[in-house]
Amino acid sequence: MKQIFTFPIRIYWEDTDAGGIVFYANYLKFFERARTEWLRALGIGQQDLKTQSGGMFVVSETQVKHFAPARLDDLIDVTAQSLEIGRATLLLQQQAWLSSPGGVRTLLAQASIRIGWVDSHTLKPGRIPATILKALQ
Amino acid sequence: MKQIFTFPIRIYWEDTDAGGIVFYANYLKFFERARTEWLRALGIGQQDLKTQSGGMFVVSETQVKHFAPARLDDLIDVTAQSLEIGRATLLLQQQAWLSSPGGVRTLLAQASIRIGWVDSHTLKPGRIPATILKALQ
Amino acid sequence: MKQIFTFPIRIYWEDTDAGGIVFYANYLKFFERARTEWLRALGIGQQDLKTQSGGMFVVSETQVKHFAPARLDDLIDVTAQSLEIGRATLLLQQQAWLSSPGGVRTLLAQASIRIGWVDSHTLKPGRIPATILKALQ
Amino acid sequence: MKQIFTFPIRIYWEDTDAGGIVFYANYLKFFERARTEWLRALGIGQQDLKTQSGGMFVVSETQVKHFAPARLDDLIDVTAQSLEIGRATLLLQQQAWLSSPGGVRTLLAQASIRIGWVDSHTLKPGRIPATILKALQ
Numbered sequence: 312m313k314q315i316f317t318f319p320i321r322i323y324w325e326d327t328d329a330g331g332i333v334f335y336a337n338y339l340k341f342f343e344r345a346r347t348e349w350l351r352a353l354g355i356g357q358q359d360l361k362t363q364s365g366g367m368f369v370v371s372e373t374q375v376k377h378f379a380p381a382r383l384d385d386l387i388d389v390t391a392q393s394l395e396i397g398r399a400t401l402l403l404q405q406q407a408w409l410s411s412p413g414g415v416r417t418l419l420a421q422a423s424i425r426i427g428w429v430d431s432h433t434l435k436p437g438r439i440p441a442t443i444l445k446a447l448q
Numbered sequence: 449m450k451q452i453f454t455f456p457i458r459i460y461w462e463d464t465d466a467g468g469i470v471f472y473a474n475y476l477k478f479f480e481r482a483r484t485e486w487l488r489a490l491g492i493g494q495q496d497l498k499t500q501s502g503g504m505f506v507v508s509e510t511q512v513k514h515f516a517p518a519r520l521d522d523l524i525d526v527t528a529q530s531l532e533i534g535r536a537t538l539l540l541q542q543q544a545w546l547s548s549p550g551g552v553r554t555l556l557a558q559a560s561i562r563i564g565w566v567d568s569h570t571l572k573p574g575r576i577p578a579t580i581l582k583a584l585q
Numbered sequence: 586m587k588q589i590f591t592f593p594i595r596i597y598w599e600d601t602d603a604g605g606i607v608f609y610a611n612y613l614k615f616f617e618r619a620r621t622e623w624l625r626a627l628g629i630g631q632q633d634l635k636t637q638s639g640g641m642f643v644v645s646e647t648q649v650k651h652f653a654p655a656r657l658d659d660l661i662d663v664t665a666q667s668l669e670i671g672r673a674t675l676l677l678q679q680q681a682w683l684s685s686p687g688g689v690r691t692l693l694a695q696a697s698i699r700i701g702w703v704d705s706h707t708l709k710p711g712r713i714p715a716t717i718l719k720a721l722q
Numbered sequence: 723m724k725q726i727f728t729f730p731i732r733i734y735w736e737d738t739d740a741g742g743i744v745f746y747a748n749y750l751k752f753f754e755r756a757r758t759e760w761l762r763a764l765g766i767g768q769q770d771l772k773t774q775s776g777g778m779f780v781v782s783e784t785q786v787k788h789f790a791p792a793r794l795d796d797l798i799d800v801t802a803q804s805l806e807i808g809r810a811t812l813l814l815q816q817q818a819w820l821s822s823p824g825g826v827r828t829l830l831a832q833a834s835i836r837i838g839w840v841d842s843h844t845l846k847p848g849r850i851p852a853t854i855l856k857a858l859q
Binding site for chain 4: 458460461462477480481484485488493494495496498519520521522
């Protein structure tokens with residue numbers, strides 16, 4: 312059974328633009344924060360990985376649909392969920408939700424993110440370490 | 449015949465991350481700078497539009513594939529090209545290229561960006577002003 | 586007696602640069618997040634303020650000294666403390682600290698931030714609302 | 723005689739915040755872009771330096787005063803000028819100016835930036851390479 316990880320993110324001035332709403336490109340940052348905390352919850356620290364394995368994750372493809380805006384001071388919920396776990400890449404689905412006082416939840420944005428694994432120095436693609444794959448499954 | 453607009457962008461410290469390369473989310477910023485300059489070259493200023501028409505463009509969907517990394521001090525070429533021009537949304541294709549001294553060009557990233565038009569205050573979708581559609585065609 | 590507010594901030598990829606450390610300009614973002622949470626803890630929400638009073642805080646002066654770097658995955662503590670509370674401006678002192686496993690705390694950066702109050706539309710300086718001054722004292 | 727280097731920077735959506743103006747922390751990015759282009763004009767490329775000398779500049783102190791806001795689509799002029807050139811640190815003065823159609827120039831922000839030199843791996847302070855000091859004088 313697939314599990315969905317959720318991480319709360321607060322909207323600050325830095326996240327907004329002159330349209331009065333969150334700058335769309337910043338959702339990629341929010342999705343990455345949630346992914347990072349999801350990995351951390353699974354016992355995977357990326358700085359440690361880089362130091363120990365000499366490799367790191369890189370994002371190879373992103374697809375984001377924006378449905379509704381978030382604003383300054385909003386507290387949004389950002390999810391992470393694995394769709395495919397391969398030996399070379401991972402495919403994740405991520406969503407950003409806004410909860411209103413009355414209990415209504417609005418989907419702000421939804422993303423598919425493909426992540427690969429590379430050597431930190433050469434940046435050449437490699438296989439995701441077995442310890443990570445095991446933690447993800 | 450479709451024309452391709454190209455805009456040069458320099459990579460600074462602010463654009464990089466601890467992987468030693470450009471942070472992937474920043475390509476969305478580069479694509480937007482190129483789109484903005486493409487619109488400006490067509491006589492469309494977004495601040496003026498917001499003031500005069502009470503409307504503004506919003507990005508509703510982005511899809512980006514990353515093929516190769518750029519690094520600090522690189523000078524990349526970012527393109528903008530319209531794929532579809534509708535009354536409510538535009539679909540653009542954009543690319544980021546790196547030119548090497550020997551004349552080799554490397555495709556760093558390619559994107560499809562869908563843009564809609566909204567009222568600046570209500571953020572409700574509306575029709576793209578005729579003056580913009582005319583400039584784009 | 587002056588009280589010091591502390592807010593924990595995690596370092597993500599977005600915060601780092603190709604030097605392998607946190608990009609110095611991002612400390613201003615961290616300081617603002619901590620200020621915002623400090624104000625929120627005092628019952629002051631900035632989006633509500635903007636809507637209700639028609640005014641907002643703007644930063645008029647920043648001074649930041651950097652002593653040591655933070656890195657990906659670090660969890661730092663960011664403080665906020667008022668030094669001067671005037672009718673037109675506030676002066677805050679803020680610090681960023683890194684705690685090591687052995688219990689050693691390292692001062693990463695220290696800032697003085699001066700904040701003024703302006704009308705949201707005209708951007709002209711005005712007096713800080715009495716409700717805010719009361720909450721701060 | 724001290725010379726002042728000037729570099730034009732366009733304001734994009736990414737630079738603004740929900741106040742409708744440029745987010746203050748982004749001036750540090752603008753100042754760095756102008757510094758980088760100033761160094762480049764003097765024949766100093768930072769990526770090359772990092773590769774060849776094993777060292778890099780780091781910002782140790784910033785002081786910025788904000789006088790007036792810039793907005794979306796503005797084209798501002800950002801300056802760089804050396805105030806002190808030491809063996810371990812440089813002190814620069816930098817300004818951001820907005821020119822209006824009528825010929826009036828407005829000072830948006832002014833900064834003092836202190837820069838040191840460190841080993842890229844250990845991050846320990848060192849002496850600025852003689853080739854750089856020579857180019858700066």
